[in-house]
Amino acid sequence: MTNGPSKLRNTIHEIIFEADTPAGKAFDVALLVLIILSVIAVMLESTKTIEVRYGNLLRTFEWIVTIIFTIEYLLRLYCVGKPARYARSFFGIVDLLAILPTYLSVLIPGAQSLLVIRALRLLRVFRVLKLAHFVGEASELRAALSASARKIIVFLGAVLTIVVIVGSMMYLIEGQENGFTSIPVSIYWAIVTMTTVGYGDIAPQTALGKILASAIMIMGYGIIAVPTGIVSVELAGVTRRRINTQACPECGAGGHDGDAVHCKYCGGKI
Secondary structure (H helix, E strand, O other): OOHHHHHHHHHHHHHHHOOOOHHHHHHHHHHHHHHHHHHHHHHHHOOHHHHHHHHHHHHHHHHHHHHHHHHHHHHHHHHOOOHHHHHHOHHHHHHHHOOHHHHHOOOOOOHHHHHHHHHHHHHHHHHHOOOHHHHHHHHHHHHHHHHHHHHHHHHHHHHHHHHHHHHHHHHHHHOHHHOOOOHHHHHHHHHHHHOOOOOOOOOOOOHHHHHHHHHHHHHHHHHHHHHHHHHHHHHHHOOOOOEOOOOOOOOOOOOOEOOOOEOOOOOOEO
């Protein structure tokens, strides 16, 4: 009696999480097609002329897709050994966010526009198409960003200090009559200028203000390059390793080393 449910869970896990079998690959390809169609439907619904003519049809399609994704999400939780761990994982959260907006739209009109979050589920295409080397590249990039986090936080703190000081100086130099009506507005101008965006809604009028603006513009070019250099150094230090596409039957996590026999996240046997 106990083998029946266990065999059923293994079968569902193989179809939903693995792309090695014909059934698993067919399921994943159908899922990706459904994701693409649902994202297109959400975008089309935001167009007024299309919404007027086909709004009801598009909303019906959204509900059908949401129900399918809800069933799929529940099956994912059912077939893994540690459903709570999968629910807290990146893809577990994405899967949940992919269905919530439709239900929220019942209480909050327009919330269905957030369904474009489903596009994140397309990241599974690398596993479905057996592009394991892309999964490895993504792991390396994630490791480099994680190693760079503290350096980038310190850098952003320094940039924030600079824009506060420059914004306050510009407020004193230009004043309210030239559009710098407050220090927060002046800080906004400093951020826009330093990042070289340059909306042009506020601009210095005095000679001293233009000199300060020129200095922060030149500084902006150098500042933009710093985070790139930090991440590049960390990327150069990341050791390349072979990655497989097999998902853990306990927590559903992927991205394991090619020779791994146990999940690096929960310890379950792969």
